[in-house]
Amino acid sequence: MRFESVKQLRRTILPRVAAAHADLDARMVAVPSVCGAGCDACCYQMVSTHTWEEELIGGYIEGTMHAGTRVQVRRQLVAWWRHLKSILRPVSKANPLTLADVQMLTQYMIDNRVMCPFLVDHQCSIYPVRPAMCRAHVVAADPGRCTTEPGRVGEPIGGRNMLDTFGAESPHMPYEMYPHAYKPLAFAMTGALGVPAPSTPMMAITLGDIMPARPD
Ligand code: SF4
Numbered sequence: 001m002r003f004e005s006v007k008q009l010r011r012t013i014l015p016r017v018a019a020a021h022a023d024l025d026a027r028m029v030a031v032p033s034v035c036g037a038g039c040d041a042c043c044y045q046m047v048s049t050h051t052w053e054e055e056l057i058g059g060y061i062e063g064t065m066h067a068g069t070r071v072q073v074r075r076q077l078v079a080w081w082r083h084l085k086s087i088l089r090p091v092s093k094a095n096p097l098t099l100a101d102v103q104m105l106t107q108y109m110i111d112n113r114v115m116c117p118f119l120v121d122h123q124c125s126i127y128p129v130r131p132a133m134c135r136a137h138v139v140a141a142d143p144g145r146c147t148t149e150p151g152r153v154g155e156p157i158g159g160r161n162m163l164d165t166f167g168a169e170s171p172h173m174p175y176e177m178y179p180h181a182y183k184p185l186a187f188a189m190t191g192a193l194g195v196p197a198p199s200t201p202m203m204a205i206t207l208g209d210i211m212p213a214r215p216d
Helices: 006-029 051-063 067-087 099-111 156-166
Strands: 048-050 182-184
Touching (some): 006 051, 006 156, 048 051, 051 182, 067 099, 099 182
């Protein structure tokens, strides 16, 4: 399927991704969890977002997020990129980050407890539209371990629920309609926040000729 405009793209995929989120949330309600409001222990790492969620989160940032919050998130995202540049080899559009670079970066963010740029005053600034990865991450016991074990893995059922609602067999997201891929959230939202990004990793892999690309 080819979209003529971002408006048409959003009109088509937003209801579907919202339905996938609702489905995932309903499944997660049944998962035993000790996670509670006010805990941000798992927000000190790099999370990724599904291609279909990009439009939802981007639209929320542009149209719903409080202007003051947007300024703060943008500031945090700029600082996040500065941090990233200080630890990585030079990258450019012609010489982008590879999957291996991103995996190394992911581990670095965990080891050094680098804060997600969307966390503001210990709360998620995009909570209603937060990525499936965040929705599916819960722990069933010992919440204190989350502060002493950076990158603590969540309950496996969360991953399975995510696959059911966002994976290849998802009833909400037909493969032929739009690309399925994951990108780091901080990379995906540079456009919505007007932050220049020197690299868009994995774009070449995920938005190849066989899939419809996002319209300019
Ligand atoms: S998107 Fe929100 S919930 Fe997910 S890691 Fe960032 S601040 Fe935390």
